[in-house]
Amino acid sequence: MEFINPDVVDLSRFQFALTALYHFMFVPLTLGLTFMLAAMETVYVVTGRQIYKDMAQFWGKLFGINFAIGVATGITMEFEFGTNWSMYSHFFGDMFGTPLAIEGLMAFFMESTFVGLMFFGWDRLSKQAHLAITYLVALGSNLSALWILIANAGMNMPEGAHFDPETMRMQFESFVNLVFNPDAQAKFVHTSVAGYVSAAMFVMGISAFYLLRGQHRQFAARSFRMAALFGIISTVAVITLGDVLGRLDYEKQPTKIAAIEGLWHTSNPPFEPWIVAALPDDARQENHYEIGVPLVLTPLITHTFDQPITGMHELEEAAGPRIRSGIDAVAALRRYGVTHSSTDLAQFTAHEQDMGYGLLATRHAPGQDVTAIPADQIDDVVRATQPDILPNVFVTFWSFRLMVFLSLWFFALFAISAYLSLKRRLERSRLLLKLCMWSIPLPILATEFGWITAEAGRQPWTVFGWLPTFLSASSHGVSYMVFSLIGFVLLYSVFIAAELYLMFKFARLGPEHDSMEPHAPATPQASAFDMRPMAS
Amino acid sequence: MTKLLRLAGLAIVLVVSLLFAVFVGDQGPWYFAWVIGTVMIILISGAGAIMLDAQSGLSADGEI
Numbered sequence: 001m002e003f004i005n006p007d008v009v010d011l012s013r014f015q016f017a018l019t020a021l022y023h024f025m026f027v028p029l030t031l032g033l034t035f036m037l038a039a040m041e042t043v044y045v046v047t048g049r050q051i052y053k054d055m056a057q058f059w060g061k062l063f064g065i066n067f068a069i070g071v072a073t074g075i076t077m078e079f080e081f082g083t084n085w086s087m088y089s090h091f092f093g094d095m096f097g098t099p100l101a102i103e104g105l106m107a108f109f110m111e112s113t114f115v116g117l118m119f120f121g122w123d124r125l126s127k128q129a130h131l132a133i134t135y136l137v138a139l140g141s142n143l144s145a146l147w148i149l150i151a152n153a154g155m156n157m158p159e160g161a162h163f164d165p166e167t168m169r170m171q172f173e174s175f176v177n178l179v180f181n182p183d184a185q186a187k188f189v190h191t192s193v194a195g196y197v198s199a200a201m202f203v204m205g206i207s208a209f210y211l212l213r214g215q216h217r218q219f220a221a222r223s224f225r226m227a228a229l230f231g232i233i234s235t236v237a238v239i240t241l242g243d244v245l246g247r248l249d250y251e252k253q254p255t256k257i258a259a260i261e262g263l264w265h266t267s268n269p270p271f272e273p274w275i276v277a278a279l280p281d282d283a284r285q286e287n288h289y290e291i292g293v294p295l296v297l298t299p300l301i302t303h304t305f306d307q308p309i310t311g312m313h314e315l316e317e318a319a320g321p322r323i324r325s326g327i328d329a330v331a332a333l334r335r336y337g338v339t340h341s342s343t344d345l346a347q348f349t350a351h352e353q354d355m356g357y358g359l360l361a362t363r364h365a366p367g368q369d370v371t372a373i374p375a376d377q378i379d380d381v382v383r384a385t386q387p388d389i390l391p392n393v394f395v396t397f398w399s400f401r402l403m404v405f406l407s408l409w410f411f412a413l414f415a416i417s418a419y420l421s422l423k424r425r426l427e428r429s430r431l432l433l434k435l436c437m438w439s440i441p442l443p444i445l446a447t448e449f450g451w452i453t454a455e456a457g458r459q460p461w462t463v464f465g466w467l468p469t470f471l472s473a474s475s476h477g478v479s480y481m482v483f484s485l486i487g488f489v490l491l492y493s494v495f496i497a498a499e500l501y502l503m504f505k506f507a508r509l510g511p512e513h514d515s516m517e518p519h520a521p522a523t524p525q526a527s528a529f530d531m532r533p534m535a536s
Numbered sequence: 537m538t539k540l541l542r543l544a545g546l547a548i549v550l551v552v553s554l555l556f557a558v559f560v561g562d563q564g565p566w567y568f569a570w571v572i573g574t575v576m577i578i579l580i581s582g583a584g585a586i587m588l589d590a591q592s593g594l595s596a597d598g599e600i
């Protein structure tokens with residue numbers, strides 16, 4: 001039997017985390033900007049005012065830069081499932097492959113085709129037809145995200161599949177359950193709307209830059225107002241859906257919610273404080289320097305005043321019997337693979353729900369084989385496996401908090417900005433305009449923290465409760481992993497640098513056509529990136 | 537006639553939306569909420585811009 005090399009597993013995880021986080025620097029803007037473009041163009045079609053066409057074209061150009069550079073970064077991840085996570089792909093491919101294939105079709109056929117029409121169709125399509133195309137681009141990009149999030153929700157809360165002892169993999173059983181998995185629904189809306197927040201901050205921040213410099217004032221005022229209103233409603237929606245996700249974690253992923261809240265012991269409702277800040281110590285399994293607000297945690301997570309939230313110590317204790325039963329499941333499955341007898345199958349079925357916990361014990365079994373554990377050592381193996389059911393608490397706790405603290409900042413900033421814009425007092429509030437400008441990267445940072453919360457919090461599983469992460473990786477050599485990791489870091493850093501360079505350049509240049517500022521200089525550089533072959 | 541067709545089109549969209557809402561209501565309503573919410577966000581932000589046009593009386597030099 002081939003031994004699992006923990007370095008290869010860690011490197012595979014690191015590589016995936018890195019490529020996913022790089023990729024997600026581009027995604028939120030695509031998700032949100034497309035709908036903002038649709039909003040601007042809708043106003044153009046309804047009012048017939050040229051300035052809204054200028055807006056749709058200028059912000060569309062910045063969207064184009066993000067799309068062109070960002071699109072490639074997602075493709076590598078789809079290949080990584082095959083190259084670095086082949087055990088996972090075997091085990092969960094039946095479930096995971098379906099949404100991923102649909103995502104490919106959405107992204108490549110729907111989104112990419114319509115993006116071309118959107119950029120090149122301004123002079124060739126009627127106003128209404130072009131507007132319909134812009135909506136289809138927005139829908140296409142968000143629907144391709146939908147399928148990825150359905151796949152991800154399947155890993156967090158596997159629904160619509162069962163384990164098949166014949167094929168040794170999760171077998172797809174219900175498309176409806178896969179698509180309407182409550183986690184998929186909440187994740188999709190949370191993530192898509194997080195994209196709206198990111199795009200709104202982007203448009204608002206760059207518009208603030210023009211207002212501060214007194215350039216393109218009418219253009220910036222309209223962009224700013226639309227973005228502020230877009231942003232405030234989206235922030236409220238993101239917070240609402242964040243609450244839904246927290247409740248789902250409470251119901252289905254108790255280790256994740258306990259780690260998110262730094263809850264080592266079962267809560268004491270209703271007084272248990274919500275910990276605002278602390279230093280969780282994973283090694284000693286306790287928090288240092290806790291600052292909490294009493295009475296908040298129970299209603300926040302459970303939406304009641306009397307339901308307790310199970311703490312990590314208690315979850316560890318409760319995992320003991322499941323690990324023991326899981327070891328029996330793995331042993332029965334191994335026997336069944338050879339004998340195909342109904343007795344072995346019945347034994348496996350009796351312990352099937354705990355199989356993942358048995359696999360988790362592999363790392364502590366002699367020769368990484370749970371069937372080889374001598375009877376007198378089972379207790380030791382179970383005890384050694386129990387702490388493995390917990391994710392890294394420090395990372396999960398803080399990534400969640402940073403996401404939440406940032407969302408409160410967005411709420412305040414969008415609310416004040418929308419108010420001052422409606423009162424037409426923006427230009428007097430220079431500090432606010434500067435804050436808007438400096439906040440441009442923050443929603444993207446919040447989405448990165450969101451992903452860290454979701455994925456670090458899911459550990460030690462790739463498929464929650466069924467397949468441990470350390471059993472999911474391919475058996476590459478360390479040098480292969482290091483080599484490919486360095487390659488990705490270099491390549492993706494070039495992409496990010498190119499994105500930042502082009503974004504700064506074209507944002508600084510401002511709109512090429514500004515119908516309300518007729519004397520705005522037409523810059524030769526700007527037309528170099530004009531994607532319309534025959535600019536009007 | 538075109539008005540009638542438009543109204544009929546709108547009625548079909550409403551019926552499909554309602555059926556969709558009833559169907560997904562059983563499964564958890566968030567997809568539906570996303571559709572409605574996105575339309576609402578677009579309409580409100582668009583209305584905000586049109587309001588600005590009215591506020592500034594289409595002049596280029598009023599306070600912003």
Ligand code: HEM
Nearest residue numbers: 187190194239242243245246404407443446447450451454
């Ligand atoms: C009070 C505010 C918020 C709460 C309570 C919240 C809650 C959560 C929770 C519990 C998760 C983990 C879901 C899981 O189990 O997989 C999550 C993930 C995530 N969050 Fe938030 N969040 C908030 C604000 C934000 C903001 C402002 C953004 C970005 C602008 C954001 C972006 C994300 C992303 C991208 C993910 C990963 C995808 C997912 O699992 O849905 N969140 N959030």
